[in-house]
Structures are given as structure tokens and as C-alpha cells.
Amino acid sequence: MSALLKQAVAHWRYVAPLLTPPQNEADYDALVEALDELLDEVAGIENHPLSALASQMGDLIAAYDAHHYAIPEAPGHEVLRYLMSEHNLTQSDLPEIGAQSVVSEILNGKRQLNVRHIRALAERFKVPADVFF
Structure with a gap:
């Protein structure tokens, strides 16, 4: 067995939880907590020796x-309705869409969001534009 594999075997019980897909909420929470701690250590340094580990852990969390x-x-109008509710906005609070009557028609499904609306809403709510498609 190579020296590298011998080291891996010797330390595997410590590393395995960081590279094993979470099976339940407790595993998931532990992995998220470990990743948060690791990201503090890596601190955005792209070529940090632990960057690859952080990336793998992030992939496991994303899959879960x-x-x-x-x-x-x-539908886009339901997403808009939800975002408005979450931000305590009324139809009049969305001038980037248009007049209150335009917002009302969109929310009632009588009118579609157009590209200009979607760009403005994505910017305002800091969400990807594709949530409105």
C-alpha cells in the first residue's frame, strides 16, 4: 500500500463524515456546520489546499x-405573489412592473410577465430570473 493510502486509511474515520452523503437531517446539519467552519478557514482563497474539500461538501449538501x-x-405570477407577500408589498409597490392595474392583471393570470418585468423583478428580489418561467 502506498504512503498516501496509508495516511488516508489512518485518518479516514475523521475525513469520511465530510465526504459521505447525509442520510438524515442530523447528518445534513452536521455537514452544513462543518462546511460553514471550513469556508471561514478557506476565506475565499481559490487555491487554498482545502478548497476542493469545501467544493465536494457543497456538492453533497446541494444534492441533499x-x-x-x-x-x-x-407560474411566474404565483412566484411574484409569494415574493410580494414575503416582502409585505402591495400592487402599488411595484412601479418597475407598471401601474397597479398591470400588476393586478399579472397576479390574476390575465397578463404574462415580459422580459423587462422579469429582469426588474429578479434584480429587486435578488433571485434568478428563471424562477419566473
Whole structure:
């Protein structure tokens, strides 16, 4: 066995939890906490020796999120309604869309969001534009 594999075997019990897909919420929470701590250590240094480990841990967390917390698809007007509710906004609070009557038609599904609307909403709510498609 090579020296590298011998070191891996000797330390595997410490490293394995960081590279094993979470099986439940407790595993997930522990992995997220470990990644947060690691990201503080890596501090955005792209060529940091632990950057690859942080990336792998992030991939495991993202896969768990995608499987357990999948965001259901919703029409753009429902997404807009949700965001307005979350930010305590009224139809009049969205001048980037247009007049209150335009916002009302969009929310009622009588009018579609156009590219200009979507860009403005994505910017305002700091979300990807594709959430409105």
C-alpha cells in the first residue's frame, strides 16, 4: 500500500463524515456546520489546499437539498405573489412592473410577465430570473 493510502486509511474515520452523503437531517446539519467552519478557514482563497474539500461538501449538501427540499414549479405570477407577500408589498409597490392595474392583471393570470418585468423583478428580489418561467 502506498504512503498516501496509508495516511488516508489512518485518518479516514475523521475525513469520511465530510465526504459521505447525509442520510438524515442530523447528518445534513452536521455537514452544513462543518462546511460553514471550513469556508471561514478557506476565506475565499481559490487555491487554498482545502478548497476542493469545501467544493465536494457543497456538492453533497446541494444534492441533499435538491432531493429533500425541491422547490415546486409555479407560474411566474404565483412566484411574484409569494415574493410580494414575503416582502409585505402591495400592487402599488411595484412601479418597475407598471401601474397597479398591470400588476393586478399579472397576479390574476390575465397578463404574462415580459422580459423587462422579469429582469426588474429578479434584480429587486435578488433571485434568478428563471424562477419566473
